[in-house]
Structure formats: C-alpha cells, structure tokens
Amino acid sequence: MPRLNAATRHRVAFTLNGKPVSLEAEPRLLATDALRHGLGATGTHVGCEHGVCGACTIQIDGQPARACLTLAVQLEGAAVTTVEGLAPERDRLSVMQAAFRRHHALQCGFCTAGILVSLDAYLREQPAPSEQELREVLSGHLCRCTGYTPIIRAALEAAACLRGEPLSQPSDREPAHV
C-alpha cells in the first residue's frame, strides 16, 4: 500500500455492490462516513463506532467487516457489499429479507443491515446452520428491539429455503442452549 499523507486527500476506487465507485478521502476518513456521506449508501448504520454493535457490518471481498473500524482508503480495489446490494432487484427482497419481514425480525430496523450482511456471508460458508450456530453468528450484533428469537426463526427459514427445503415448523424444535 502506498504511503498516505494525512494532509491530503486520496482517490479511493472500489466496487460497491458490483458497481465501480470512487471518492476523495483523507486517510482518516472512516469507511462508514465514506459509504454513507461520500457515496450516499446510508443503509449501513453506525451504532457504536467501536466495533461492538455490528450495525455497520459490510462485506469486503466477501468477508464481513466492521465498517466503523475500517478506513475508507482500505477499501481501495476491494469488492464491497452493503445491505443495498443484497436484494436481487431494486423492487424485490432477497430470500433472507423476505423471511425477516414474515417473522417480524426487525422493529426499528437500525441494526438490521449489519445482521443481513453477516448472515449473507455466513450462509455462503455454512448453508445448513443449526440454531446454536446462528445464535453465535448473531452474537456479533446487538439488537435492542426484538429479543433475537424472530431473527433466528427468519434465518433458519431462509437458510432452508435457500437449500430448497420445505419450511419447517419452528414450534417443534428444542430451544437452543443459551
């Protein structure tokens, strides 16, 4: 990586949800501010700015990352995915998004973007997760509204749907050990 000068702005170019984008960034500009205020992708939210709440989670080259702990200049050349890039079309929802809506897996919706982005990456790695595994993935995200259970239900259902399985009856299962 080239040495950057704190006093000047640097052109940063990367792909955002499949489209090439670029902006001028001071080295200290956070990726969250670059995405939200530089590029207008306000779906990624900032909840704590210290990497705990998970609301700002994005994918950098397919890997989940805290955008609040990432500098904009670190995105140079990367493929970045945010919540705006998860639906197949602008007027449609992804399988996971639709499951969230069915299960009331969001209330205020502020933390939701990060959760969707994390689950998207995780299900690529583990298409058939257990409830316990999903709870562990979700433990990197704080949600203050839902109590998490509807999110787990939605994620289990969406995972099954993505595997092409019929929807299971959630009432039959034993709760995870928490």
Add this chain to the structure above:
Amino acid sequence: MKIETISWTGQSLERVEDAALLTGRGRFIDDLGVRPGTLHAAILRSPHAHADILAVEVSAAAAMPGVAAVIIGRDLARLTTPMVAGLKVAVENWPMAVERVRYVGEPVAIVVARDRYLAEDALDAIEVEYGPLPCVVDPLASLQSDAPVLHDRAGGNLVSDRRFRYGDPEAAFADSAHRVEVTIAYPRNTGAPMETFGVVAEYDPHEDAYDILANFQGPFSIHAVLARSLKVPGNRLRLRMPPESGGSFGVKQGVAPYAVLIGVAARIAGAPVKWIEDRLEHLGAAVAATNRVTTLKAAVTADGRITALDWDQIEDCGAYPRAPEPATLYRMHGNMTGAYDIASIAIRNRVVLTNKAPTGLVRGFGGPQVYYALERLMQRIAVELELDPLAVIRTNLIPGGAFPYRTASGALYDSGDYVQAFDLALAEGRLADLEARRDAARAAGRRYGIGFAAVVEPSVSNMGYITTVLTAAERQKAGPKNGAQATATIALDPVGSVSVHVASVPQGQGHRTVLAQVVADVFGLPCEAIRVVVDLDTGKDAWSIASGNYSSRFAAAVAGAAHLAATRLRDKLAAIAGSQLGVEPAQIGFAGGAVFAKGDAARTLPFGRVAALSHWSPALLPAGVDQAIRETAFWTPPELSAPGEDDAVNSSLCHGFIFDMAGVEVDVETGKVRIDRYVTMHDCGRVLHPGMVEGQIRGGFAQGLGATLFEELAYADDGAFLTGTFADYLLPTATETPDIEVLHIETRSPFTPLGAKGVGEGNCMSTPVCLANAVADALGVAELKLPLTPARIAALVAAPEPALPETHRQRTGGLGAAKPGDRALRGQGQAEVAAAPDAVWAMLLDVDTLASIIPGCHGVSKLSETHFKADVTLGVGPVKGRYKAQIRLSDLDAPRAATLSGSVWGALGTGGGSGRVTLTPAGEGGTLVAYSYEAAVGGKVAAIGGRLLDGAARAIIGQFFAALARRASPARPGFIARMLGRRP
C-alpha cells in the same frame, strides 16, 4: 351506524415499514440530506464529576481550520433561559454547564466546524481550567448533612420530600400478625437504542425562529419547555421528526436539551448545524433510568394476606431534576399496590441529586424500580411465613369480578381477570414441568430455582400525574393538569385515496402498519390502500402535549384516535353516499372498496368517487356535511382527572396484567445464570397485531434480562463514569437471550376506543424481579443486587478466595487493599540501571533527561528545582490523546529515595497519582531503581478504557524506567531493564 366488517385489525400482517428498512432505504436522521453549508458540531464534556469552571480558553480552537464557532456556557446563558423543571426548587437546568460542572460527561463547550472531524480536532484545543469540588454519587450519602451540595441555592441535595397516606396503614401495621421488609438499591441502566441522538438546527434571525429536526420521541409537553428555554413563542420553534427513528425505549425524550444546544449553536454560527451523538456521549450523558433506594414493609396476616404497605423511596435524579422528572417516581403512583388488593398504603417519596448524569424516560419508567421491591417482598413473605409463593400471590390478587377496580392510591384499573390469567399460566403442565426440572436439577446437585412475578402494566399516562409531587395547595396555585390528548388526522385526496397522520413518532413499533389496518377496516378498503405518515412537524401537524411515543400509548390511545377520526369521516361519506343513492345514511355500507346501500346490490358507488366528491363537487354535499376532506380527532379519556385533594391519582388509563415464571440454573463455578424456562402471560386487552405484540414482549423481556444480568451505568466513588462502551455496558446478545413462551388472555379495556391497552413496557417491569426471585430461590439468599453479574453471584455462593501466596503478599505490602468503588491503579516494579545512584539521581532532576525518558513527551519545563511541567501524548487502548502533566518531587532523600507526584489532564480525561522511587547501589557500579505507585484516572479515558487502564499504567510507567535505564547506559543496548513487578 354499525357496519364495520373487521378484517384487517388483529392480523399479523407483514409491516409496510419493513421493505425500506431491509434494503437500506430507511430514513433515519443521519440518512437525510442537509442544506448546503450545514456545519457540524462536536461537544466537549466534563471529565470531572463536580468542579467549578475557572476559565475556558477557546482562541486556539477557534483558530483551527474549518472552525466556525466555539460556544461555551456563557454564550448559552446569554441567549437562553434554563429549562423549566417539574419541581419548584432553586436549581437551574442548563443544557450545558455554566460556571460549574456537576457530572462527568456534562457539556462544557461546542465546536461548530466544516465537518465533524475538524470539529473534534478543535475540541482538543479548548483549554478548560477546573477547580475540582468534592462530589457525591450515592443517593444515601447525598442525604447526609455533610454531603457536597450540587446546587448551592437549593440549600441541599434533597429537592423533594413528600409523604402520602391512603386508607389506614398505621392501624393495619398495628394489627398485623407479621411484618416483612425488603430494602432494595435498584441500579442505573438505560434503554440504549442502537441509533443515538441526532439534531439538525437552523435559526432565522429576522423571524427569531428556530427550525429543529431531531429524533425526539415526545412527550411534546417538552416542546413548551424548549420554546421557553430558547426564549421564543411556541410558533417560532418548529420541531420536526424524521420518518424513522432507530429505537428509543423512552430515551429519545432526552434529545430535548440538545435541541436547545444545537439551536443556539446554529444561531451563533449563522448556519444550519448538525450533531450526531456518539456512543460514549450516549451512555454517559443521554438518559439514565433512576437508581432508587427503596425500603418496603408489608403488614401481613398469618395466611399471607397483605393489609398494608409502607413505601420509602429515595429517588436519584442525577445532577439536574430535568423535566419531566421526577416523573419516574410518580408514574407508578396509582399502582403502588401492584396487582394486589391492598387497602392501605403509606408512601414517603424523596428526590435527591447526585453527581451523575440526569435521568429521564426509560422503558418501564418507574415500573422496574417499584416491582423489583414489591415482588421481592412477595417472595420474602412466602419464605418468612413458610408459605407457597404462588399461594401468597393468589390470595392477594385483585379478584376477577372487581373491575373497574380503584386502588388505594387512586388508579382505576380498567379491566382484567388476574386470577384467571395466573391460573392459566400455571396450567397445561407448565408449572409441573418447571417443578420437575427443578427437582431433577437439584437431585443432581445443581442450583436451580423458580421465580414468579405478577405485575400490572400501566399505559397511557395521565399528563397530570407528575403534579402529585406538589402539595394540593401548590397544585391549586399552578392550575390542574390532566388528560392525555391523542390526535390523528385522516385525509381524502381528489382521487379519493386515504392518508393518515398521527402525532406519535414511532421508533420501530410499526405504527404505519397498524394504523392502515385500523383505518382500512373503517372504510372497507384494502389495507394497502391506506397510506400512513408518521413523521411530525409541530409547525403544521396536529399535536398536543401528550403527543409522542411513550407510556405505551400507541395502541390504546393513538390507534383509537385514528379510528375515531376515520369513523367521523366515514359517517360524512355515508351521508354523501346516502344523498347520491337516495337512502338513509344509516343504510350505507362500506366494504370491498365500494359504498353501497345495504340490502340493495344494485345501488353501489366506488369508494373513490364518494371520497373525492368534496373536492370536485362541493355543491352536491348534503345538508349538514361541511366537507369530507380532512378530519382531525383529538381524544382524551375522561378517566384521567387531575390528582385529588387527597393526593389520589389515576396515573394511567389502561392497566395490563402480566404473570411471569422462570426456571433458572446458577452455575456456582462460573457465576453464570442460565435461564432454563421463561413463561410470560399477558393481558393487554385487544390485540391489534399479534406479531407486533409478541415483538414488544420479546424485546421487553430481552431488556429486562439485560437489566437483571448485565447492565449498569456504573460510577466510581469519585464520580468517574465507568461504562462508556458496549464492552463495558453489556447488552444481551443472541447467545444470552433465550426463547420464551408467550401466553395471552384478552380482557378489553372499556376506556379505549379499540379496547386495546399498552404492552410495550411490561416485561421491563416483570422480568428483572422474576429472574431475581428465581436466583434467590436457587441460592436460598434474601438479598440480591442487580445486575447479577458472575462476580456478584460468586460472592453469594462461592467460598472466599484463597489467600495470596506469602511471597506475593510481601511484595505488595503497604499498598493497601482495594475497597469497592476504589479504582486506584497500583503497581510496582524495578529496573537495573548501569549508572551509580548519584548519576541516576541527577538524571531524575534534569529537564532534558526527563524530556527524553517520559513516554510520549513533547517537552518539559522546570518550574522549580522539584516541580516540572510536561506536555505528553499518551495512548490507552484505542484512545490516544495529548495531555498536560505536572510532576513534583518530594520527601527527597538524595540519592536514595524520592516521592514523585503527578497529575495529567487533557481533553480525554484526567489522572493523578504518586509513587516512591528508591535507588539502591547494585553490582558493577549500577543502581537498582525500585518503584511503587498508586494512581487514579477519570474522564473519557476511564469511561471507555477502564478494562485497559491497569495494563496501560504499568506499560507507561515501565516505559519511563526502561527509558531511564537506556539513557543511563546508551552504550549497552542489551542491558534493558527487567520489569519484574506485578500488581496485586
């Protein structure tokens, strides 16, 4: 006319809100664009719990790049007046410190700059000189006569002391077979919404008018407080709310003081100003629930029947009794007997101030504090009288036929069947299962307990309840306050489509969906045909003081007002259709998008045609119909009257019922509490949307769980705030939040238009005490202090820690043992230096040497032979900042020993400490430098870096001596000091 066909209301429809939120198109305050030229604010906050502001030097900050203005308390005081409070005491409620700071995190200055980064840069350049004062953080200590007084003119920290008496409590206690008592210190916690506060403000100097966008949640009685503080009439404070708000749980009431601050900043800067709060600011200074010390006594008969309660509540409102406080203390005033039929109560309510952040609305609002005491008491009655806890609850529950039921302190419980709900919760094997699991666990030697809690959940607050804090004579003088105006507007446009607006500003509660359901049913339209707008603009929308989203008033009051407005408009449409179709309005029906004559299928009109008639053909309006374009309903329940002469008050309109039971297992090795089973039974009246009701219950449960096990806004004895990150203030995650079983019965409220009651706060009231009762049962203990952290559980169950090994104790001798609340950092170490003691001694007194060996030092100046001043950059974990330091040497015993005392201060915090350094000749002409120190750190560093401080202090002090060693023997690079010491 009664032709409603209920089809949408009561269904768990998918929410209209969700698609935008799921695809990143939400419109939260920081997602909205701002006007070109908008500046950004950052706020400098006090590192001291209590200090006089001796001087503020802003010129360096004002000269920094991009800085437009620096605003301090004096500027604020010039343009505003203090915010009006509910208490009549001589306390000035400024939103930013003027002359004195009274809590860590209190705003001291605002920088307005071109962007947030530049504004934060400039904060570091503001120099504030503080004169620290003694502080008090504990409410009981605050009551002592020798306690430091926060507000001199108030004369003391006790700002309200009221006694109440209902029935004949003295006689009941005199006659009682038993008296049972609990004393509770309920901790501070908060709602911690994931979105923090945000404000965008603009000022028009020609009209003397403020336009302020804020993610405020109400109550809009605060609008009057803000306008008065800004010294403008209400019509010159246009307060607007964004369409979406990322959670509130009461807390976003607390954005109000920032509306004043940012409004004034915009006025001074001459441009729109935007401010988004960060998480440290939020945890440290947004809104805390009150911490409260309660002593609760019950007079009890031999069979467990309670005849009287005696409450003594000491409420800690922090440094300023900010409106609407002390509402947390009085919100429950009608409900002090909970779900029980108890004829007599005595209450003493005191409000004290301490050097902590001001308190305000937090979900549950007074309920957690009250029910924690009341339901712990119920369990203690069972234990002390050796009765079944369920029998004690059941025998005291208000009987089924008693509703509407008037409590001793004046609440009118609208409806319910508590005994039935209680019995149903235990039935179907649920209690038997819990008991079997307990028995099996105990048989296997594990610590398993069962807890219960019965709770009445008040909703739709009486806007007059807070005046109960005044005496009847004071209330008489101030004029009665009462009611709870809800408003809704339904509008028909020229193509006959229906729009709904309410003054409720949701933070995720799905108002747009539920209102569409309710209104669609009135007009016989498809739900998706109704468009609902929930962002509010006080400059042009209908609103009143009770507007906003709090006290769980949406379903009961706001949805009801929408129903009322829609029904009025529908009745007008029926008159129009009747005149068009030639039938009586009473014979007109609305269904399937059509308006028709009942029983005559041929006579029908499309809804849109009837609905648009007032726009296009007003001449065709029948007599008695002025227009059918827009209808605004204001609804306030007559049951919410002002407090009476006898201080009885119907503090809320609706009263839901909750009965919870929990089975928990406590791991004595780790101190972890595992929730094995949790059942929560609710009666919230008519359920308008089952999915959302369940969401409220599950969300409330998770917050209750957090309050029980993890969450505390913690302060040290010196007032330092200790929980400024989500790594310190722990919220439950998915791995700690179990699935729960939710049950319902439905007794509709006779007092609300739709029969609904609030449901949003109940589990914040019931869950902490239900879980605590279960833990108490598991451990067989009487007293529990929340949060039940592993350390506290361990203290209750585990054997005392084994003594330290002898060698270690010797090393730490003389440093003293830590006591609770003592955050002193202690440590010691030694280093070998390749120079004789005389030379080392000279180095320690030499400016140039000190400058080269003090970590992060930018320069040292010598004020006297033993007094130095330095400029240093220090990093603690993620927080690196520049500090000024002073170092003094004392107790000089050249060249053998000296005491070094120092203090550092900077934008990130303050620190101070002292250490003793001894120099002993060592082999090869060298010196063994040994040191021990004790230090304390405050301000931002303590709030966010508490976990790291010990290590950081050790590292920095170690670096100092390592550098000394290097400096003494630059030619011997391998001879690096060995850091041997460890902290106790």
